[in-house]
Amino acid sequence: MSIQPYLIFDGRAEEAAAFYEKALGAQIQMLMRYKDSPLPQPEEMLPPGWSAKVMHMALKIGDTIVFGSDGDGEETGFKGFSLSYSAKTQEEAERVFAALAEGGETKMRLTRTFFSPAFGMLTDRFGVPWMVVLPQ
Amino acid sequence: MPIKPYLFFSGRADEAIAFYQNALGAEVNFLLRFDESPEPPPPGALAPDWGKKIMHSCLRIGDSEVFLSDGCGTGPAGFNGFGVSLEAKSVAEAERMFGALADGGEARMPLGETFFAVTFGMAVDRFGVLWMIIVPK
Numbered sequence: 001m002s003i004q005p006y007l008i009f010d011g012r013a014e015e016a017a018a019f020y021e022k023a024l025g026a027q028i029q030m031l032m033r034y035k036d037s038p039l040p041q042p043e044e045m046l047p048p049g050w051s052a053k054v055m056h057m058a059l060k061i062g063d064t065i066v067f068g069s070d071g072d073g074e075e076t077g078f079k080g081f082s083l084s085y086s087a088k089t090q091e092e093a094e095r096v097f098a099a100l101a102e103g104g105e106t107k108m109r110l111t112r113t114f115f116s117p118a119f120g121m122l123t124d125r126f127g128v129p130w131m132v133v134l135p136q
Numbered sequence: 137m138p139i140k141p142y143l144f145f146s147g148r149a150d151e152a153i154a155f156y157q158n159a160l161g162a163e164v165n166f167l168l169r170f171d172e173s174p175e176p177p178p179p180g181a182l183a184p185d186w187g188k189k190i191m192h193s194c195l196r197i198g199d200s201e202v203f204l205s206d207g208c209g210t211g212p213a214g215f216n217g218f219g220v221s222l223e224a225k226s227v228a229e230a231e232r233m234f235g236a237l238a239d240g241g242e243a244r245m246p247l248g249e250t251f252f253a254v255t256f257g258m259a260v261d262r263f264g265v266l267w268m269i270i271v272p273k
Contacts, residue, residue, distance in 0.1 A: 001160070001198025001229070005141040006219040006268055038251045056252075062138040067221055080215035080264070082142040084203055114174045115192075127217075131142060 004064070005083060008071035009126060013054035016068060016126050023099035023124075024061050024085075031057040047073035082121070082129040090134060093118045097132045100124045141220060142203040145263060146213035147183075149190040149206040152263050156195060159236035159261075160222075165201065166194040183209025197222075219258070219266035227255050227271055234269050237261045 009016050020026040035051040046053075053070035066083070085100075087093035097110050103125035110120035110132065118134040145152045156162040170177070171187035182189075189206035202220075224230035227247075234247050240262035247257035247269065254271040261267060 001200075001225065001233075002223045003141070003197055003200035003202060004221040004223070005139070006221045006266075008217050008219070010217070064139040066139060076217075078217035079212070080144050080146075081218050082144070084140045084142045086138050086140070 004067055005081075006067040006069070007078070007128060008069055009054070010076055011050075011053060011070050011073065012126055013057060013068050013070045016128075017054075017057055017059060019125070020059055020061065020066075023102075024096065026059040026061045026066075029058040029060050029065070045072060078127045078129060082131050084131045084133060087118070087132060087134050090118055093120075093132050093134045097122065100130050100132070140201055140203055141218075142205070143215075143220075143265065144205055144207035145190075146211075147189060147206050147209060148263060149193065149204055152204065153190075153193065153195065155262070156197065159239075160197050160233060162195040162197045162202075164193060165196050166192070168192050170206075177208075181208055181210075215264045215266065219268050221268045221270060224269060224271050230255050230257070230269050230271050234259055234267075237267050237269070 017028050017031065021028065032055050033052055034046060034055045037055050050073055055069060057068045059066045059068065085096055087096055093110060097120050101122040105123045107121040107123060110118045113119045116133050116136060120132050121130065123129050153164060168191050169187070170182060170189055170191045173191055186209045189209065191205055193204045195202050195204055222233065224233060230247055234257050238259035242260045244258040244260055247255045250256045252273060254273055256270045258266060258268050
């Protein structure tokens, strides 16, 4: 039994994939658009012009897979969760934090805490909340 | 595994942990309450009487780890914009987990074969977390 996070990007999934490729070295393992799906989509289920949007994508970040999609156009916004990125070095923590925060919002700068030499929180340009942590 | 999901349960984290222990065989690897933290939070950072709430916990679910907490209690509760994809090893396991997760929640899409999966379904659990359960092809 294994778990992967699934992010619903409301129309910006492809832009997000390109951003995470650059910011995190993510590899796009697969990306399928609604119009390429073997399953025909009933037109009324999706907003107009949604056929080029991403039905499902898989991003490989390190040895983790993160799934994404544009959803059905009704999600609007991320709430109730964060993605926790565990860095191996101080340099990686700083680099990843800066890259993810660009165009987004820093909630807590990378700081020494009782549980980590470097921990910070941000929301990226798509509204995805992240924690970046260098484990003790 | 550099990336793990972190879920915020706005006061219901203890209840959620018990639920996932039962529904998914989750094991608690770590749990810290706010009043056990060596560093007190800044004044006003937490909701009143939040001391016994969970500041951080780590659950092992199958081969993966998920983080969970009550958050600060000062923002709106609820989940939106994401799901947790859960890969089962067999249709029987998928059915058992789906049934357990949908109990008290909502079966968004019943388990069934798709072009990409032996079986795939979606359920929102009683806390509002969206689970996508899959046995891939």
